[in-house]
Amino acid sequence: MNGNSAGTGDTTEPMTEQAQPAEADAATAPAVFSVRNLWKVFGPKADRVPGSELAALSPEELREQAGCTVAVRDVSFDVRQGEVFVVMGLSGSGKSTLVRCLTRLIEPTSGTIAIDGEDVCGMDKGALRDLRRHRAAMVFQHFGLLPHRSVLDNVAYGLEIQGVGKAERRAKAAEMVEKVGLAGLEDRRPGQLSGGQQQRVGLARALAADPEVLLFDEPFSALDPLIRRDMQEEVVRLHRDEGRTMVFITHDLSEALRLGDRIALMRGGRVVQCGTPEEIVGSPADDYVRDFVRDVPREQVLTVRRAMRPAAADESETGETLAPTTTVAEAIETVARTGTPARIVEGGRCVGVVDHRSLLDVVAGLDAGTAPDAGERTAA
Numbered sequence: 001m002n003g004n005s006a007g008t009g010d011t012t013e014p015m016t017e018q019a020q021p022a023e024a025d026a027a028t029a030p031a032v033f034s035v036r037n038l039w040k041v042f043g044p045k046a047d048r049v050p051g052s053e054l055a056a057l058s059p060e061e062l063r064e065q066a067g068c069t070v071a072v073r074d075v076s077f078d079v080r081q082g083e084v085f086v087v088m089g090l091s092g093s094g095k096s097t098l099v100r101c102l103t104r105l106i107e108p109t110s111g112t113i114a115i116d117g118e119d120v121c122g123m124d125k126g127a128l129r130d131l132r133r134h135r136a137a138m139v140f141q142h143f144g145l146l147p148h149r150s151v152l153d154n155v156a157y158g159l160e161i162q163g164v165g166k167a168e169r170r171a172k173a174a175e176m177v178e179k180v181g182l183a184g185l186e187d188r189r190p191g192q193l194s195g196g197q198q199q200r201v202g203l204a205r206a207l208a209a210d211p212e213v214l215l216f217d218e219p220f221s222a223l224d225p226l227i228r229r230d231m232q233e234e235v236v237r238l239h240r241d242e243g244r245t246m247v248f249i250t251h252d253l254s255e256a257l258r259l260g261d262r263i264a265l266m267r268g269g270r271v272v273q274c275g276t277p278e279e280i281v282g283s284p285a286d287d288y289v290r291d292f293v294r295d296v297p298r299e300q301v302l303t304v305r306r307a308m309r310p311a312a313a314d315e316s317e318t319g320e321t322l323a324p325t326t327t328v329a330e331a332i333e334t335v336a337r338t339g340t341p342a343r344i345v346e347g348g349r350c351v352g353v354v355d356h357r358s359l360l361d362v363v364a365g366l367d368a369g370t371a372p373d374a375g376e377r378t379a380a
């Protein structure tokens with residue numbers, strides 16, 4: 001999902017919209033959340049663990065010797081304005097704890113968290129309430145919808161507790177109900193809705209508060225696959241329409257690859273790799289990540305940037321043109337159809353060509369030498 005409408009950050013040389021590739025937007029957008037050296041340790045005297053010799057113990061040893069569990073271990077990353085930032089990992093890897101720390105639903109043990117440059121750890125109760133209601137709203141797997149209230153009133157509920165007047169909140173709620181595709185169902189009770197529709201009510205409620213960031217904690221994991229796909233598309237559409245920053249927890253790799261502009265892959269409380277889907281699949285940081293992405297169809301995630309080679313003199317003027325964001329799978333279709341190399345054009349300039357050989361090399365995983373940077377890596 002690269003086509004976001006994020007701000008372009010404070011670059012000194014403004015470019016025209018046309019000349020600015022979408023992924024450069026995301027890469028240079030200012031950080032909304034900045035997390036540095038974050039630890040969360042559960043257990044007695046947890047604050048003695050970060051940075052000490054206790055932190056070097058295995059999880060079992062630490063539990064036996066100090067009664068503590070390290071859920072988040074020295075994690076640093078930025079969530080940039082307008083991106084979908086996915087936190088992915090197996091059960092128990094620390095995803096929920098990490099994301100709950102962002103708004104201090106769980107108190108971090110050490111480290112710093114800033115939202116738009118403002119220190120979250122120093123916020124008092126009032127500022128925290130404001131943070132959770134207006135700036136970074138959480139959408140949970142179980143929405144806690146009020147069973148005796150209508151869909152409309154459930155969506156308006158968040159605005160009600162913010163003290164917004166009745167007419168205004170009902171108008172806003174109706175707009176959000178429409179936005180998530182529930183128009184016509186305003187008067188139903190949650191019990192009269194399917195699971196997917198209930199998820200949409202929860203989503204509309206979070207959207208009604210118009211938060212700068214939406215935090216999703218495995219919101220779709222209880223849904224059956226078709227409805228789940230539907231909701232993923234809904235999130236993609238909302239993101240494309242609004243460019244809202246989203247942090248999305250999932251343990252499902254295909255969901256992460258479908259939704260994420262960038263993915264932080266967690267293992268044992270650490271972020272083992274943080275990068276675009278292409279970086280994670282194309283340049284895994286270690287054997288764990290490599291194993292994790294082994295079954296991903298590379299041609300559907302990797303783009304022609306990875307497959308292209310410099311154009312020979314006569315190649316840069318003729319042949320089909322492709323954008324640098326074209327997937328290898330799409331490029332294979334073009335090259336197979338035309339039987340000639342295709343040009344990769346960026347900002348009106350030919351930046352390379354792809355042909356049968358270079359595309360097949362990527363599918364076969366023989367392209368390692370041409371890999372772009374593998375994103376920010378953290379030693380496992």
Ligand SMILES: Nc1ncnc2c1ncn2[C@@H]1O[C@H](COP(=O)(O)OP(=O)(O)OP(=O)(O)O)[C@@H](O)[C@H]1O
Nearest residue numbers: 042069070071090091092093094095096097098251
């Ligand atoms: N309140 C708690 N007290 C003690 N340990 C906890 C607590 N909450 C979480 N943990 C531990 O912290 C680690 C990370 O848990 P967390 O829930 O963040 O993982 P997760 O990746 O979100 O898992 P899942 O996908 O199953 O929800 C686990 O080992 C878990 O047992």
